[in-house]
Each structure stands twice: as structure tokens, then as C-alpha cells.
Amino acid sequence: MRLRNIPRAEGTIQSHHDVIKRPEDQRGCWKQVFGNKNPVHIEIGMGKGRFILNMAKKYPNINFIGIERYSSVLLRAIEKYDTQEFHDLKNIRFVCMDARNIGDVFTEGEVKKIYLNFSDPWPKARHAKRRLTSVEFLKRYESVLAPDGVVEFKTDNTGLFNFSLEQVREAGWVLRAFTYDLHRHVEMNKGNIMTEYEEKFSSRGNPINKLIAARR
Numbered sequence: 001m002r003l004r005n006i007p008r009a010e011g012t013i014q015s016h017h018d019v020i021k022r023p024e025d026q027r028g029c030w031k032q033v034f035g036n037k038n039p040v041h042i043e044i045g046m047g048k049g050r051f052i053l054n055m056a057k058k059y060p061n062i063n064f065i066g067i068e069r070y071s072s073v074l075l076r077a078i079e080k081y082d083t084q085e086f087h088d089l090k091n092i093r094f095v096c097m098d099a100r101n102i103g104d105v106f107t108e109g110e111v112k113k114i115y116l117n118f119s120d121p122w123p124k125a126r127h128a129k130r131r132l133t134s135v136e137f138l139k140r141y142e143s144v145l146a147p148d149g150v151v152e153f154k155t156d157n158t159g160l161f162n163f164s165l166e167q168v169r170e171a172g173w174v175l176r177a178f179t180y181d182l183h184r185h186v187e188m189n190k191g192n193i194m195t196e197y198e199e200k201f202s203s204r205g206n207p208i209n210k211l212i213a214a215r216r
């Protein structure tokens with residue numbers, strides 16, 4: 001997702017209290033940012049923020065960090081956060097960055113769970129390393145995840161999903177659970193919170209794939 005450039009995006013983001021402007025300065029210090037020792041869950045490529053905002057509302061004892069590469073997209077999440085529905089949340093922060101640099105922002109074991117929702121497919125083979133579920137990215141996640149940490153990934157793109165299942169094995173990770181039809185899987189769909197893309201694609205009749213993978 002890349003929205004057209006929105007001139008006010010940079011200014012709004014820079015002045016927003018809950019957007020962390022120099023996230024690398026917080027490396028190893030995220031507990032202080034939130035003022036508690038609750039576990040940290042991050043969403044990479046959160047888009048307009050529907051999923052992570054609703055997760056933060058549902059789970060007040062978890063600290064959430066929404067990561068998004070484009071300021072024009074992050075702006076949409078911030079605008080949603082600032083509405084009456086979400087503005088009281090104390091357990092969410094936002095970072096504008098490329099997840100490729102995640103190791104500069106979190107130290108070893110600082111993240112308990114990583115959510116990847118409807119990540120860009122990068123269909124060309126020569127761009128496979130850019131996919132957020134590639135071995136290259138799984139290695140980056142290993143450097144920040146707790147030993148028992150997990151990645152949860154949802155997509156309607158079955159080609160990307162099958163690639164991701166292979167990458168999980170190739171990286172030596174353990175597949176905890178997976179389904180090719182999340183919304184009909186009673187166990188895995190329990191408490192599922194839909195993302196913007198999930199809503200859009202499932203309303204067109206596309207089944208949603210989900211996997212949960214652990215470092216070991």
C-alpha cells in the first residue's frame with residue numbers, strides 16, 4: 001500500500017506524541033517507553049492500523065508497536081488512533097521505518113510477537129528477499145524475538161503463503177499451526193481481529209491463509 005504523497009503527513013507524524021521519532025534511541029529501553037514490563041508485540045506493515053488499534057484495545061496488558069514504511073500510510077493510522085474510539089489507549093506507539101532495519105530498533109529478546117498481515121507479495125523471483133516472510137527477514141526477526149517468540153502471518157495470497165511455509169522450514173523455525181481457510185478454522189479463528197485487507201479480500205470470497213511460526 002502506498003498512498004499518494006500527503007504533504008501534512010511528515011508534520012503530523014513529527015509532532016505526534018505517540019510516534020517514536022528516533023526509534024533506534026529506544027533500543028533495549030522499550031519498557032521505559034511504555035512505563036511497564038508488559039510484553040511487546042509489533043505489527044510490521046500495519047497499513048491504516050485497524051488491526052493493531054483493535055488489538056491494543058482488546059489487550060491492555062500488552063504493549064503494541066505499529067511499524068509502517070510510508071508516512072502517508074502511517075498518517076491514516078494516526079488519524080484513526082486520534083478518534084474517540086482509540087485515543088484513550090496507553091499501550092500503543094507507532095514507528096515509521098523500513099522493517100529491514102528492525103535490529104537497530106529492538107535488542108535481542110525484546111519482542112514477544114510479530115504480526116505480519118497481508119504483506120506485499122513482491123511477485124518477481126529476484127525480489128524474493130524483500131518479502132517479509134523470507135529467510136532473510138526471519139533471520140532479522142530472530143535477532144529481536146524472545147526465545148519463545150512467534151510470528152503470526154495472514155494473507156489471501158496462496159503463492160506467498162506457500163513460499164512462507166517453505167521459508168519457515170528453511171530457516172529452521174517450527175511451524176506451530178497453519179490453515180488455508182482461517183475463517184472456517186474454529187480454533188485458529190477464535191478472537192481473530194480483521195485487518196483492512198482481510199475485510200476487503202474475504203468479502204470478495206477469498207479464503208484467508210494463516211500461519212504461526214516459532215523460532216524453535
Ligand code: SAM
Binds near residue numbers: 045047069070197
Ligand atoms: N497490514 C495491513 C492490512 O492487512 O490491511 C496493510 C497491508 S498492505 C498490503 C502492506 C503494508 O506493509 C503497506 O502499508 C506497506 O507500506 C507496508 N510495508 C511493506 N514493506 C514494509 C517494510 N519493509 N517495512 C515496513 N512496512 C512495510
